[in-house]
Structure formats: structure tokens, C-alpha cells
Amino acid sequence: MITLREWRQRQQQLHPELASELDWLVRAVTGWDTLMLKWGDRPGSEFISQLEHLWQRYLQTREPVQYLVGRVNWRDMELQVAPGVLIPRPETELLVDMAAEWAGRWGLTNGQWADLGTGSGAIALGLLRVLPEIHMHGVDCSATALTIAQANAQRLGLSNRLTLHQGNWFEPLAHLQGQLQGVVSNPPYIPTPLLATLPPEVQHEPRLALDGGTDGLVHLRHLVQTAPFYLRPGGLWCVETMSGQTGAVVDLLKRQGGYQDIHTLDDWGGHDRFVLARWGG
Numbered sequence: 001m002i003t004l005r006e007w008r009q010r011q012q013q014l015h016p017e018l019a020s021e022l023d024w025l026v027r028a029v030t031g032w033d034t035l036m037l038k039w040g041d042r043p044g045s046e047f048i049s050q051l052e053h054l055w056q057r058y059l060q061t062r063e064p065v066q067y068l069v070g071r072v073n074w075r076d077m078e079l080q081v082a083p084g085v086l087i088p089r090p091e092t093e094l095l096v097d098m099a100a101e102w103a104g105r106w107g108l109t110n111g112q113w114a115d116l117g118t119g120s121g122a123i124a125l126g127l128l129r130v131l132p133e134i135h136m137h138g139v140d141c142s143a144t145a146l147t148i149a150q151a152n153a154q155r156l157g158l159s160n161r162l163t164l165h166q167g168n169w170f171e172p173l174a175h176l177q178g179q180l181q182g183v184v185s186n187p188p189y190i191p192t193p194l195l196a197t198l199p200p201e202v203q204h205e206p207r208l209a210l211d212g213g214t215d216g217l218v219h220l221r222h223l224v225q226t227a228p229f230y231l232r233p234g235g236l237w238c239v240e241t242m243s244g245q246t247g248a249v250v251d252l253l254k255r256q257g258g259y260q261d262i263h264t265l266d267d268w269g270g271h272d273r274f275v276l277a278r279w280g281g
């Protein structure tokens with residue numbers, strides 16, 4: 001019987017361009033870390049039939065390995081994911097750090113917050129864990145996403161601090177006008193013409209979660225324009241963008257006139273990805 005290490009090496013040789021997906025799948029199925037995989041002395045043969053099944057399915061469909069396994073590790077949480085919800089990306093973890101850091105500086109670490117386009121609930125749940133005195137409202141127009149966000153909140157014991165709403169951006173939050181301490185969002189921002197060029201794995205993710213309209217800025221523009229009706233004076237506004245879009249978002253905020261303290265942040269690769277501001281009131 002072959003060992004797990006031999007099986008992995010064979011697949012690496014056959015598909016060198018898919019090494020990171022292979023490693024992700026092996027780590028997710030075995031629970032082993034990279035050191036254990038490379039140098040551990042356990043044969044791991046008991047995992048091979050399950051891995052072979054999932055790996056062959058991945059090779060045939062290019063369905064994201066996270067969907068095949070049904071979960072992803074994100075920050076210090078394990079989140080359920082499934083077709084119909086965006087797989088939270090590692091760089092989005094920085095949005096949580098950025099929002100929490102500035103919330104601390106500006107004294108916004110309590111009260112009502114909103115995560116617009118909450119998807120799996122990743123950002124909302126990440127912020128609930130680092131800001132233990134806030135209550136979060138997660139909005140999404142996708143019922144599938146909200147079902148998964150609810151399951152994630154329940155598993156993490158956070159459902160009493162997360163209220164989920166189905167609807168279009170701020171519309172379900174009419175009762176919170178002028179009351180939000182913070183608004184965060186990772187909206188769809190990919191320009192429509194680019195969607196067809198995305199890797200095959202991304203084509204399995206909901207178009208609704210990706211499509212940012214002709215120039216990619218349709219939803220970001222809407223969030224700049226509507227947030228002032230919902231934020232308290234001094235409230236925080238923070239979004240993720242595609243690299244190359246932060247300048248346009250900063251311009252939109254400046255043109256709106258009432259935002260102050262505008263900051264941008266790069267991801268770990270040095271790409272501009274996040275914009276944060278404070279509503280002046």
C-alpha cells in the first residue's frame with residue numbers, strides 16, 4: 001500500500017501547476033500541517049481513498065477544493081462554505097484588522113455595526129470576535145449565503161450578536177438610520193468584462209458575489225452614497241476593493257463631501273485593496 005507522501009508526490013508530478021490546491025486538500029482532509037506532511041513518520045494511507053475521490057472530482061470539474069470539503073479556515077475560525085456563497089479570501093482578513101484598529105482609535109467599539117454583502121458571515125463574525133461589545137447586522141440579497149452565515153454564527157456561538165437581513169445593501173436597515181457605529185463591506189467589485197477571464201475555480205462561485213458592473217465600481221459607488229444616511233456622526237466606513245480601485249473610491253468619498261480621515265491599506269502583496277473613512281456628519 002502506498003503512503004500518503006508517495007500519493008501526494010505522484011499527484012504533484014502529474015499536476016505541478018495545481019500544487020497549492022493539492023496541498024490545501026491534503027491538509028484539510030488529514031488535519032496535518034506542512035511539517036507533518038513533509039517529515040512526519042505516519043504513513044497516512046487511511047486518507048488516500050477519500051483524497052483520491054475528492055482530487056479526481058476537482059481535476060474533472062475544477063470546483064474549488066473548499067466547496068468539495070465544505071469548509072475553510074479563516075482567521076481563527078473554521079467556516080462552512082458551499083456553492084452559492086463566496087469562499088472568503090485570506091486578504092479579506094486584513095479588513096477586519098483595519099476596521100477593528102480604527103474603531104479602537106475612534107472609540108467605536110460598541111453599538112450597532114453592519115456588514116453589507118455578508119456572504120458566509122466571515123467579516124461580521126471576525127469583527128464580533130475582536131470587538132466583543134458590538135452587535136452586528138449582516139445583510140445579503142442571497143438566501144443561500146444567509147443560511148450559511150447563520151450556520152457559521154451558530155457554530156461559533158455568536159448568533160445572539162448577529163442579526164441577518166435579506167435585501168439590497170442598506171434597505172433592510174431602515175430602522176437603524178443614523179445609528180450605525182461602523183459599516184464594513186467586501187462588495188462585488190470585478191468589472192463585468194473581466195469575469196470571463198477568471199480562473200475556472202472562480203467560475204463556480206456566485207456571479208452575484210463578483211460582478212461589480214461595467215467599471216467594477218457600481219456597488220462601491222452606492223455604498224459611498226448611501227452610508228451617510230445610516231452612520232452616526234463619527235462612524236466608520238470600510239471596504240475592500242480590487243487592486244487599482246482605491247484611488248477611485250477615495251475620489252468618490254472626497255467628492256461626497258462629508259467623509260473625513262480617509263485611509264487606504266495594501267494587502268500582504270503590496271496591492272492597494274482597502275479604503276477606510278469616517279463620516280463627519
Ligand SMILES: C[S@@+](CC[C@H](N)C(=O)[O-])C[C@H]1O[C@@H](n2cnc3c(N)ncnc32)[C@H](O)[C@@H]1O
Nearest residue numbers: 086088117118119140141142168169186188209
Ligand atoms: C464579494 S462577496 C463577499 C462575501 C463575504 N463578505 C466575504 O468577504 O467573503 C459579496 C457579497 O455581496 C452580496 N451581494 C451582491 N449584491 C448585493 C446587494 N445588492 N445587496 C446585498 N448583498 C449583495 C453577494 O451575495 C455576496 O455574498
